[in-house]
Amino acid sequence: MSMNVIVGRGGVATATALLLAGAGERVRMVSRGGLGPTHPNVELIALDVNDTAALTELARGARTVFNCAMPAYHTWPETLPPLFDSIRAAAEAVGADLVLLGNHYGYGPIDGVVDETTPLAATGAKGRVRAKVWIDALDAHRAGRVRVTEVRAGQFVGVGAVSLFSLLVQPAVLAGEPASVPQGLDLAHAFTMIGDAARALVAVARDDRAWGRAWHAPVITTSIRALATRLAELADAPAPVLTEMTDDEILELGRDDPFWPELLETAHMSRHEFLVDDTALRTTFSVTASDVDDVLADIVRAARVPAETP
Numbered sequence: 001m002s003m004n005v006i007v008g009r010g011g012v013a014t015a016t017a018l019l020l021a022g023a024g025e026r027v028r029m030v031s032r033g034g035l036g037p038t039h040p041n042v043e044l045i046a047l048d049v050n051d052t053a054a055l056t057e058l059a060r061g062a063r064t065v066f067n068c069a070m071p072a073y074h075t076w077p078e079t080l081p082p083l084f085d086s087i088r089a090a091a092e093a094v095g096a097d098l099v100l101l102g103n104h105y106g107y108g109p110i111d112g113v114v115d116e117t118t119p120l121a122a123t124g125a126k127g128r129v130r131a132k133v134w135i136d137a138l139d140a141h142r143a144g145r146v147r148v149t150e151v152r153a154g155q156f157v158g159v160g161a162v163s164l165f166s167l168l169v170q171p172a173v174l175a176g177e178p179a180s181v182p183q184g185l186d187l188a189h190a191f192t193m194i195g196d197a198a199r200a201l202v203a204v205a206r207d208d209r210a211w212g213r214a215w216h217a218p219v220i221t222t223s224i225r226a227l228a229t230r231l232a233e234l235a236d237a238p239a240p241v242l243t244e245m246t247d248d249e250i251l252e253l254g255r256d257d258p259f260w261p262e263l264l265e266t267a268h269m270s271r272h273e274f275l276v277d278d279t280a281l282r283t284t285f286s287v288t289a290s291d292v293d294d295v296l297a298d299i300v301r302a303a304r305v306p307a308e309t310p
Contacts, residue, residue, distance in 0.1 A: 001026055001041075004205075005059045005096070007049050007087055008068030009035050011160025012101055012153070015198035016066055017042050028058055050083055055090040064205045065091040068101045070162075074258040077125045084133040092146045098137065099205045100150040101197065102214065104190065104276060106131035109268035115277040116152075116214050124265035134214065141212050149210045151200045153217040154276055157227065158194030158295050159302045164270075165191070169224060169242070173232050174303050178241040182250050182263050183224055183270040185242050190219040190276035191227070193290045203285040210285075216278040218289035230292065235300045 002025050006013050009031040017027045021041035029036040034046025049055045049069065059065055067087045071079040084100075091098040107114050108122035120131035134150055141148040156163040164183055172179035183189070196218040204210035228240040247264065254261035263270070282288050 002063040003028065003061050004064045004066065005030060005062045006066045006068060007031070007055075008066075008070060008101075009033065010068060010070055010162060011156060011158060011194040012197045012201070013066070013068035014160055015195050016068065016201050019198050019202050028062070030055070030058060049090075050086050052086040052089050055086060056093045059090045059094045059096055062091075062094060062096040064097045064099060066099045066101070066201055066205070068201075072259075073126075074262045077129045080129050080133055081136075085136070088137055088140060088146065088148075092140065097147045097205060097211070098149075099201055100134065100137060100148065101201060102130060102134060102150045102152040104152055104154065104269070104274070105266065106134065113275045113277050114216075116216060116280055126262065126265055138212070147211045149204045149212070150214040151197065151204060151217050151281075152214055153192040153197045153200075154190035154219045155192070156194055156197070157191050157220075157292075157299075159298050161194050165224060165227060169228050169240070170231065170299060173228050173237055173240050174235055174300070176238045178243070179228070180243045180245050180249070181224055182245040182260075184272070185225045185244055186223050187271075188221050188223060188273045188275060189269070190221055190274055192217045192219055193292075193295045195295070196287065196290050200281055200285070200287050203281075203287050207285060215281040215284075216276055218282065218287060219276045219278045220289050220292055221275060222292070227292070227296070231296045231299065234293065234296050235303075 004020055005028045006017050007030050014037050017029050018037055020027050021039045027042045028045055030045045030047050034044050036044045105127040106120040106122050107118050108127050122128045122131055137148045140146050157165055168181050169179050200217045232240050250260050
């Protein structure tokens, strides 16, 4: 029975842990709070993974280290490099493979469809740091210190997702309330289902063709309004009432929460079409996007669980 380390406890980290555990593999799931799913093959460990020595000890014997860590959004330029360096150093020290969960920020503003050959030309701080941590990992791979790959996902949708859709639109739609969103409502955008990202991570980790390059997770190309409308239909909720936030409204919210102004950096993704090609992963590993209705139906069921529990 092989052992894996997953750093992080978000929706994709949880789904990945359950996929591996369900296949009979052992998982050590590491986060500051030591939280995660209940499964006999999953060991939950509380640790600050900036402690490289402690993380290295936990990772001994691991086949793969999955980096699904995600610090607070507005802190990425400061917190991502040392955090990712620590995780990479631990994987190198124990001879484990390293799989990173990434996103599309590193590409920066671009016209047309993004694929894995698109240059990492981000102009904003968060995009530049996402590009940097991948380039640093790739340098370690090319130097023969560790095998690395990255799966780059779109905006997350699904049970356990943390995204503009899951935080702002989903709860409002299910409650029959209006929602204001800092994103174009009818623009084509790349969304990734939580379970699809997890299946992609596991697939690349188990295939020698994956190493030394990045892959795009399966995407669904649709709009915020289309997703919200279908969610409402499946939940028998009223038709969504959505409005698009202005930049001034975002900055006003930023007076109390540093998260909001950070969204302006990625306006090229949220206020314009953002199209992503996932052909390489689909054709190489046969990992395809889930049916949107199935994912949205799972969200509806999960939201109803507390009310249905005796």
